[in-house]
Amino acid sequence: MPGIEPEIEMDLRCAQCPVRHHAICNALGASNIGELSDIMTHRNLSAGDIILHQDESSELFAVIMSGVVKLTQILPDGREQIVGLLAASDSLGNPVSSVSNENAECVTDVQLCCFRRAQFGAVLRANPELEHRLLEQTVSDLKQARQWMTVLGKLGAQEKMARFILWLWRENHNMCPHRDPREPDSTICFPLKREEIAGLLGMTIETVSRNISKLKADGIIDLLDSKSIALRDVPKLQQIAQTYDDE
Amino acid sequence: MPGIEPEIEMDLRCAQCPVRHHAICNALGASNIGELSDIMTHRNLSAGDIILHQDESSELFAVIMSGVVKLTQILPDGREQIVGLLAASDSLGNPVSSVSNENAECVTDVQLCCFRRAQFGAVLRANPELEHRLLEQTVSDLKQARQWMTVLGKLGAQEKMARFILWLWRENHNMCPHRDPREPDSTICFPLKREEIAGLLGMTIETVSRNISKLKADGIIDLLDSKSIALRDVPKLQQIAQTYDDE
DNA sequence: CGTAGACTTGATTAGAATCAACTCCAGTGG
DNA sequence: CCACTGGAGTTGATTCTAATCAAGTCTACG
Structure with missing residues (x-):
């Protein structure tokens, strides 16, 4: 042997x-x-x-x-x-x-x-x-x-947040491995804290928090807990994100 | 033949x-x-x-x-x-x-x-x-x-402008080919219009203009014409630019 | 000389940063 | 089991920076 x-x-x-x-x-x-x-x-x-x-x-x-x-x-x-x-x-x-x-x-x-x-x-x-x-x-x-660069240079806070969520949606299978496959596709989890989202999007944790709250208030997403959300209105999100599709 | x-x-x-x-x-x-x-x-x-x-x-x-x-x-x-x-x-x-x-x-x-x-x-x-x-x-x-990305996400207008000028200083030999070799090294030319500088730095032409004026007013640069400047105080510029050196 | 485009400067406004409580846990130890 | 603690997140009030709106100047060019 x-x-x-x-x-x-x-x-x-x-x-x-x-x-x-x-x-x-x-x-x-x-x-x-x-x-x-x-x-x-x-x-x-x-x-x-x-x-x-x-x-x-x-x-x-x-x-x-x-x-x-x-x-x-x-x-x-x-x-x-x-x-x-x-x-x-x-x-x-x-x-x-x-x-x-x-x-x-x-x-x-x-x-x-x-x-x-x-x-x-x-x-x-x-x-x-x-x-x-x-x-x-x-x-x-x-x-x-x-x-x-385009996100950081040209988008406003709400637009940045929408882009981030859509990006996370696409990447989520790599980021959060142990998801229940039966869970609806529209549920995503944040591997990042607010501070890190802010550090990525070029804004402060308060602005991140406010804009997540606003998306929830507008019925576009639901907050499950502070680390996971459900998408309610993807087309609206894409419109806010100033994105043609989800390239 | x-x-x-x-x-x-x-x-x-x-x-x-x-x-x-x-x-x-x-x-x-x-x-x-x-x-x-x-x-x-x-x-x-x-x-x-x-x-x-x-x-x-x-x-x-x-x-x-x-x-x-x-x-x-x-x-x-x-x-x-x-x-x-x-x-x-x-x-x-x-x-x-x-x-x-x-x-x-x-x-x-x-x-x-x-x-x-x-x-x-x-x-x-x-x-x-x-x-x-x-x-x-x-x-x-x-x-x-x-x-x-770091420039766009974290720096303020003045800092962006200083970074841009220092970056241009380093790149200038590739950008503006026909310079008189006897011209002092501290003179650089902008191949870009204000609109393009703004498009790169994620700000408006007015903000670009104001910040160039401010650097001039502070004695850090001189405006030769609207497309070329002379560096007067490089260390100060580097300090404003939040840059360690000119990597 | 007149015009248009590029640039500058000033006044006002909008949006995000900052400052400051306050809530909501998860973990700890009595 | 419950009271404490500290970190994370939310929300509100205020300030500040840069965008916007609005004239202006300067310059190159026909």
Whole structure:
């Protein structure tokens, strides 16, 4: 057994991985996935743990297996802007340099599939299709960052809130994994506190709270508890959000 | 002569190209650059010309040889946010899909080095180092987009203006090519109108104007004409901009 | 010289930030 | 079991910043 078992175990870890077919590793087929499983390690983190520091070097590159991670930038005077939210199957870490462009912090408990940069880079060079997949992912992140730029630059508080809820609706399956499948599709949960919603949308917790209350008062959403809501009038929400569809 | 000349010409076009050593094509050495020069065509555009439409398909992928291009998103009600500015040596077009994520419009007259998507993709697949270079570029764009998110979400009008000026200072050599090298380094020109600065910074032209005036009144900058300024007190500007350095 | 577009400046208003209570839990310990 | 505590969230009153509305100036150009 010893001498064979470890190798089988490694492959199993990928075969049973919940994000195997959604994360960047789906660029590698069964015959090549071993190159990644050979060099990966799993790590469990708790809400509040800090994974990466802006402008500091780190050997970590990772795929998120579960949980939510926020990417932030902090101004000299302490103000914090959330510049991205990552969930299951997203990847974490600068793919082309050891220096991180953002702080990364766990919003919930998080499970990571970790690689050492040098080793991951070697697999990348050996598998151009993996690097292509990484490019696709980065282009998609760029698209989303630019959409948030428009939200931050042009929308009012109510519009921001509506956009956020619609965005959360689409992303919710990655964010809140253990939902009852029988629960109506129109129910969504917030993995974020008010403070974090505010940090993402460029407003204060009071303004977030007021606008959630207003949407409720207008019959557009229902508040189930402070961390979950039900959508009552999606078309109205889309109209407020100034969005054509839910791209 | 005919039969040989064209081939030599092609190579010359890259050899004499002003951005040959700064754009993504610098990933290819002298022995491979021919693969690109064989499939490129130059195109001259005028200020105001629209190059790409958001969510529409285009066969174009291009490198900017000179001029400034703005990337924008437009809301259903007509409001426009600038989500990126491209200048000499930047590349233009979605590298992984024919569908553009933004509108692209010429701010000044522009010279493009154009490729047909399918042909460029083939060169990309044959030269992984070129795809890696494209990934580096995209990661850099993503970093910048996220920095703008922080500007849009957290900074006040004066702070935004200071950031913009410092950013322009760094980028100015790409934006305003024909500057007298003897001109002091502290003189910069705006390739953008007030309306476009406003569209980028998420404010109105009046607020832009007022804040430029205020910086002048405070002795931090001088207005040479409405399209160029001189920096008088860079440290003060950096302090207002809430920036550690000029990353 | 006259006009239109780009820019500036002033007066007023609207919307979000700020300041300040207050409610609603979840967890703790007596 | 209940009283305390502290964190999270809500709501109200006030302030402040930037948007809006409204003239103006300046400049390039026919």
